[in-house]
Amino acid sequence: MMLALFSALSGAIGGMGIGGGIILIPVLTAFFDIGQKSAQFLNLIYFVPLSLCALFVHVREGRVDAKKALYMAPTGVLGSFLGAGIASVVSVGLLRRIFGIFLLYIGIRFLGVGKKCLTQVSKHSKKQ
DSSP states (O other): OHHHHHHHHHHHHHHTTSOTHHHHHHHHHHHSOOOHHHHHHHHHHHHHHHHHHHHHHHHHTTOOOHHHHHHHHHHHHHHHHHHHHHHHHSOHHHHHHHHHHHHHHHHHHHHTTTHHHHHHHHHHHHHO
16 A cells, blocks of 8 residues: 555656656665665656656646757667666665765755755866
């Protein structure tokens, strides 16, 4: 029952275009004892049909800029091959840390907390 509930929540978030894996992967690893790599691969399989459904709705509503999507798609495909290759060779511990840092960064950005600090860090690193 809990897996179905979290799957529905993850699907709703994914349908909004936010990325339901932000919910699904931590839930699978923390509550269902599924390894990090397996959870990430399950996430990929899970979101293929969900993405198609969400895309259909967003296209129908006129929210998709086809020109930008066609421009972005080739590099996104290349990036997905690169990411899959990296995920298959790095340790589970490193993969978890990378994912955790990503979630933390996204959380800070979404909350708007530390936005000025993150901008200053970015500017400082460009000066060096």
